[in-house]
Amino acid sequence: MSVVPAEVLPGSVLAVDETARPAAAELGPRARLWPSLCAVYRAQLSRARVARIPLLFVATFQSIGIMILMRGVVDGGAEAQAVVAGSSVLVVAFVALNLLAQYFGQLRASGGLDHYATLPVPPAAVVLGAAGAYASFTVPGTVVTALFGCVLFGLPVAHLWVLVAVIPLAGAALAGLGAALGLLAPRPELATLLGQLGMSAALLLGVLPADRMPEVVRFARDLLPSTYGVEAFARTFGPHPDWAFVLGDLAVCGVVGVVSLAVATWAYRRAAVR
Template identity: 55%
Template sequence: MTTPPTAPEIVGDVEGAAPLAPPRGPSLPSAIGAVLAGQLARARVARGPLLFVATVQSVGILVLMRGVVSPHQRATASAVVAGATVLVVAFVGLNLLAQRIGALKAASALDYYGALPIAPAAFVLGVAGAYAAFTVPGALVTAVVGVLLWGLPAGGIWVVLPVCVAAGLALCGVGAVIGLAMPRPELATVAGQLAMTAILFLGVIPAARFPAGLDVLRHLAPGTLAVDALAAVLHGTGSVGGVAWRLLVTAAYGVVALAVAGRLFRRALDR
């Protein structure tokens, strides 16, 4: 039954001829910008309620902790406020992003980006950037509420912005890795939830009260240094150099995670 699949219309071939130069793709910043714009359009549809939930969760934790930590325990209060603020970033950047990428992968939606002349990094950074941007309002609200509850100095609130950038990179990077690495979307959701819960405990429990032996985990968590940087500023003990250094290391964590996500992206396509 098999007939040879010949191509009768072909009169020659390109072997030996110079291959056609491929058309240029967009530059990396332009590709990231286009992916980001597309994801932000999605934000208008779906992110509002979820961001509200993320903020309510963190504010709820602050109210709860206000019953335990008195305004005199300024160091502890600063750590709690910083942990709850970074938790907003973890909720959106890690949990929701892992879910979103897991769902995109399961629906074969990654094919769209994989068949475009953009680096995998452009996709990962574009999506992660959009999710990191969603976190800013919730993180600011949480930090302001915390400052008011414990009467902490409000002058350092602006540090929430660089904290969102650095922690956003790190937590979105881990979220992207989870979303791409998990074989099924349900597993990505569970892993994202578990990772966010880990960030919650590792971030909100002040370093000084951490059980001995478990502080290694705290150091390994992607958001810890960002929590420490913000806590130091809110407590009034942070030096510019110390804060910058912690945020740079956090951002570097994110760069490594995003690079791993870029590699996983190609592998996720060839299913």
């Protein structure tokens, strides 16, 4: 480092003119990623007490109702496995995709993002904290739905532990998608509509058995990230699950999660400064 003061260096005379300004003040600390992510997560989770519990019941009863309906059409086998797995992941889609899209859509439209944008917090902390909290809301509903489905269709509960991987990974993919839709939609009604459509797609394409669908619909089903969560979960009901395929499906969820959360973070940045 040079010990010569900048003022005496040749060429610096022009820069130091009559508008010489006082040295810039020290900036306040920047909030680091993990602590602020945890703070946002905790705050979002506390909202559950006030606003989310009734909706969690709705999500769970919806899935249980669908399984009871399908009980009349499907009896056992691969189709029953698909129905139980699809209904369980539907709870994740309802909360993480639909409700999160609505939340961010409303926050953006009402100017609530200004609060976060005028705090020195990394955009990723806000998006990941909210997405993580919404994914966590889905845990009780998903577990209850899976257990009820296993009893209803007589499926083994031995491998239900796989939900430990399915919920966070499908949750990341769907919450990222929900956050991105909510932050990109130009109007809050559109964010709500997109969230609802996403959930309806997860319902129709996830719960109904795939081999009865036409080719086009099956292609659409492959595009939907929740499908991979459903498939991974459904495979574990078999007597000898092929764990390589399960891991493969979960990896797809993980990759979609990373990409969609990155898009959501970009969308947040874009929405915060207009």
